Amino acid sequence: MATLLTRTLGAALVLSSLVSASPVPALLSRQSTDAADLSACPGYKASNVKTSDTGLTASLSLAGTACNAYGTDLTDLTLTVEYQTNERLHVKIQDAGNQVYQVPASVFDRPSSSGNCSASSADLIFNYIESPFSFTVLRRSTNETLFDTSAASLIFESQYVRLRTSLPASPSLYGLGEHTDPFMLNTTNYTRTIWNRDAYLIPPGTNLYGDHPVYFDHRGANGTHGVFLLNSDGMNIVIDDTAGQYLEYNTLGGVLDFYFMSGPSPVQVAQQYSEVVGKSAMMPYWGFGFHQCRYGMQDVYEVAEVVANYSLANIPLETMWTVRRTAAIRVSDHDG
Numbered sequence: 001m002a003t004l005l006t007r008t009l010g011a012a013l014v015l016s017s018l019v020s021a022s023p024v025p026a027l028l029s030r031q032s033t034d035a036a037d038l039s040a041c042p043g044y045k046a047s048n049v050k051t052s053d054t055g056l057t058a059s060l061s062l063a064g065t066a067c068n069a070y071g072t073d074l075t076d077l078t079l080t081v082e083y084q085t086n087e088r089l090h091v092k093i094q095d096a097g098n099q100v101y102q103v104p105a106s107v108f109d110r111p112s113s114s115g116n117c118s119a120s121s122a123d124l125i126f127n128y129i130e131s132p133f134s135f136t137v138l139r140r141s142t143n144e145t146l147f148d149t150s151a152a153s154l155i156f157e158s159q160y161v162r163l164r165t166s167l168p169a170s171p172s173l174y175g176l177g178e179h180t181d182p183f184m185l186n187t188t189n190y191t192r193t194i195w196n197r198d199a200y201l202i203p204p205g206t207n208l209y210g211d212h213p214v215y216f217d218h219r220g221a222n223g224t225h226g227v228f229l230l231n232s233d234g235m236n237i238v239i240d241d242t243a244g245q246y247l248e249y250n251t252l253g254g255v256l257d258f259y260f261m262s263g264p265s266p267v268q269v270a271q272q273y274s275e276v277v278g279k280s281a282m283m284p285y286w287g288f289g290f291h292q293c294r295y296g297m298q299d300v301y302e303v304a305e306v307v308a309n310y311s312l313a314n315i316p317l318e319t320m321w322t323v324r325r326t327a328a329i330r331v332s333d334h335d336g
Helices: 002-020 266-277 300-312 324-328
Strands: 044-052 055-062 076-083 088-095 124-129 134-139 144-148 161-166 172-179 190-194 207-218 224-229 235-240 246-251 256-261 291-295 319-323
Touching: 055 124, 076 124, 088 124, 088 134, 088 266, 172 190, 190 207, 207 266, 224 266, 256 266, 291 300, 300 319
Parallel strands: 144 161, 291 319
Antiparallel strands: 044 055, 055 076, 076 088, 088 256, 124 134, 134 144, 161 246, 172 207, 190 235, 207 224, 224 256, 235 246
């Protein structure tokens, strides 16, 4: 007991000395506390455009004085456009030096081109404006614009990337999970945060455990299409109608790696999306049994008591899930 008291007093003295010492210098802010003037950002201009029957490549260079709003503007980017299948268009904007973080191929296996698709026959059409650079994606059968980035200049910085697309008035948008918002997303003054979060008690209007930066845009008789951004950085996706209806990506970094899926039905968009991200894994056999999960069990003995009571009640139990306090308890079935 004396030893424990000595250690406790020693720790208290150390903590006291740290508190009384001169404060630790504050971390440098990466930008001022005032909102940056993003309207001053010059965007980019395209050059060295090389087209083929299956897509195009181009260089993008900063079109004016860097605004350095939330980091350092990257002066040189590359654009790659691939008509991967008749229903899928791949558009990627990244740094020319290939140094900015991207989701590793070992984590996300990229889909490949089918080899029998061409720009002249694909469901989707890619067009661009050289300066200031912007691009549009159209549906060939209706000539309807599905994605149009001319609404605001492209910003690509070391700690901030912005891309905005125009949308029709009062769009029917779904996705951008995982969240507790309504199934059809709000389209006025709405921000959907993409950031994994353990949301205790599942409060309304919040982001949850998983990130799925994909949305379905349902346009009635004109069809449904999907837009998936392959980027694992934290981001806010803003949907608003204050300056015309738009959807705007604001990411903390990474690249703009888009997959556009033409549908035209919601089910077909879902099928096409699964071809990009992969099919769902088959449920394991034990996953079909009865599971119990409870927050706050104190120790392994309480868990064992619950399991025993299931047996006494003749209730089949396949799996016990425990969180938090029992997470640090090591249970071993090895001898010794």
